[in-house]
Amino acid sequence: MREFTMPAPAGPPATGGLADSLYDTAERSPGLVQLTRRANRSRCATGGDARCATGGDGWQDVTAADFRDEVLAVAKGLLTRGVRYGDRVALMSRTRYEWTLFDYALWSIGAISVPVYPTAAAEQVRWILAETQAVACLVEDEDHAMTVGAVCDALPDLTGIWQLDRDCVAAIVEDGRGVPDSLVHRQRLGVTADTVATVVYTSGTTGRPKGCLITHGALAAAADSQLDGWGDAIRDTGGHQPCTVLLLPLAHVYGRMVQIASVRGGFRLGHVAELSTDALLPALAALRPTFLLVVPYVLDKVFQQTRRAAEEAGRGELLEQARQVAVDWAAAREQRAFGRGPGPGTALRLRHLAYERTVYQRLRAVFGGRTRLLMCGGSTLDRELGLFFAGIGFQLYEGYGLTETSAAVTGNPPGRSKVGTVGRPVPGTTVAIADDGEVWVRGPGVFGGYLNHPRCTAESLVEDWFGTGDLGSLDEDGYLTITGRKKDVIVTSSGKNLAPAALEVRVESHPLVSQCLVVGDDRPYVAALITLDPAALAHWLKRRGRGQADPWTVLTDEDLHAEIQRAVAAANTAVSRAESIRAFRLLPREFGMEQGLMTPSLKLRRAAIVEYYATDIEELYAP
Incomplete structure (x- = not known):
């Protein structure tokens, strides 16, 4: 181990x-x-x-x-x-x-x-x-x-x-x-520290949610670890009181x-009831937070909305050039931080400076103008999207945690962030990789067990260790990369094992794609169900001089299929042929909570989706 x-x-x-x-x-x-x-x-x-x-x-x-x-x-x-x-x-x-x-x-x-x-x-x-x-x-x-x-x-x-x-x-x-x-x-x-403070239920992606018994001491230790590891970076605000806007569900x-x-750190805290643009942007403008804790969904929506606005204004090419410069600049700085490169060259620095004045300042203003630090967790963040936000002037720190660990157990440390990884263990925590690739955690933030589920508790807690059910790897610097869930691993009929999460994130990085679910258990090859972002689709149709059409009609559009095929082909370049997506089906609407296909924390219920779209999946494998 x-x-x-x-x-x-x-x-x-x-x-x-x-x-x-x-x-x-x-x-x-x-x-x-x-x-x-x-x-x-x-x-x-x-x-x-x-x-x-x-x-x-x-x-x-x-x-x-x-x-x-x-x-x-x-x-x-x-x-x-x-x-x-x-x-x-x-x-x-x-x-x-x-x-x-x-x-x-x-x-x-x-x-x-x-x-x-x-x-x-x-x-x-x-x-x-x-x-x-x-x-x-x-x-x-x-x-x-x-x-x-x-x-x-x-x-x-x-x-x-x-x-x-x-x-x-x-x-x-x-x-x-x-x-x-x-x-x-x-x-x-x-x-006391051992007194139960809250019973928080898991997301229930693989069955009925279970209540996690989390003590005052576990929550305090987890919060203090965050403050110990990142408090100085949060407090470095140029004289302003650290302030954040809580836009995540308190459930x-x-x-x-x-x-x-x-509350423990003495920061100023505001609340936003929903993630809609109408609710979020005025709050950011009024409170002007100095740091934010977000999920990848928020960063993706901000960027995609920015891209659509730029294209409608005839500045789409400028934004794409600025995006690539930001990605290259952040990647070069990351290499320098680990002694593996000289950092951005002169030409790259000059181009970055030019876009700082014309593009990046305006993008940062969307967050209120004072935000410099973004902490991101909850699901997998696309590396290029992360590098983009790091490259336009944000300190970006990805982290990883679960309900059972009182939130984060790892995070990228200040000044040494590896975008695409979820960082090193937070202070006082140990992370281990078992022989089968499962991530195990030990530390003061680990919960006390599941309410009324002693068997599940005994299976998950072995001595002081908690088995997360996630698959991952540790590099030579102790940085953790999450590759998927053990229960989500697909085994094709030829015996090929595939953790689908990384492939799905790559497909979802395309502006038109909202969600991607990879299937292939006991099948001859890997396929995918793909949903489209309604706003992005409307923008795509408008740019081609076409009005909003019926979803079923749009899904048969040859140009649209060709566009999504390019997204799938780009994602396939990162995996072997046996792991690549050979076929896909576009669906007329997004996976939603109302159909029981998503958890309230926006995670896909794989088994429910496979059952709901069983006919579509069968057609993907029809001769």
Whole structure:
């Protein structure tokens, strides 16, 4: 077994609960701005809008002292409503300020939060709330309330449904006005590092999701590892307070880690409820974040939208030239960082400088103008796309982690980033590669087991090691590359093994392609199901003087097939002939959650897709 370890951070391990850092910061730096919230949301629970300094464009700054007071007020109301130490409370909402407020209020009284995706179906909600024996559920709106209400007859432990858009925060605070602060603090001081903080459910790509029991200590250790490894880079902002916009779902452990690390690190945190351009771009312009944690999907959408805009303005060729220069420049700098090259040559530096003034500054302005650091995880990032963002002036750090590891276990270190890898283990963590290629992890962020699934826990946790189910490799510098999932490995009828993820990412790098699923188990060759990006397709048709057509008609277009064939051929150059895609089928719509073909975290459910499109797959292999 090949393994690589990064030493643990200096100092003693974290003790107590996650809420302690909030109270400590409020005592030490009461005026520090900890969060920024939407001004049109419900008033600050403890004193109205007057307690929150009003920022520009409809945002309000919330200081550490104000946030502590709000958390304390909600915690007292929760006690009045019967929530006790160790009780589980579900949170079903999009990403917003109140989620963070309730997380810390629950942790202040030793209760356990159970995140639920706002897109979850009624049966998924019933399963999660029943298995966790949740005593209450916080929902965002009437639709969520109806989803929970539809299954509440099967939930004997559920005693309350609290609705944010009906100002439940103010009602809960009012309930707790007569409760002394000391009662909350007695509960909080009883929380230890070994106390369960949250039950986060896995994405369920290969079956019913399982609840991961994650302790306060695991989440604190994971956050502190991020701060220890990348804190200096985050704080290097030219005099500005570090600020980020949380645009990831808080139902996912990645989003929760951004929240916790920001509070522990003293950063300013804003929330964006959805990833649409209409919601994201105004928030970036108003808050002007200095760093962002994103998934590859966000970077790809930003670039593809930029490409379409450039082509419509007649500047498509200029952008393509600037893109290639950025990629070459970043690749040359990466080689120099590892002593394997001299870095960008004179001609390349001059071209890069020219595009800096005409192209790159404008691209960075999309992120608010102050963002210099991007941390990317959640799925595989195409190397050329990563090099492009590194080449236009961002510090780009890819990382890797799972729900069971409290988010990241590896990340590219500052100043020595290898784009296309997910970096080295975070401080205090060991990563090993088993004989079959599986990635194993050991460290303080590893979870305590699956709720009510002792057999699955025993299979995944062997002594101090967690078997991730992912396949990967470690290079000579200890950098990890993820090549796929063990359960996704395709074995053709000739016995050829193929991990499809890398091939799929290469096909998806084409502007027209939205998703690609490689198939071929027990088949004579590898084939693919491909969906198209609706906006990119409309742009492609418009450039050819054609209006929007029926999807089924478009899919038979010879020029379109030839364009996608070029994307497939380019992807095939990176693999052997036995592993290459020999046939593909274009589908009339993207894989979606409504059909049960994607998880809420945007991962494909392979088995479900293969079953749903069984007829199309059979036709791919017809004589």
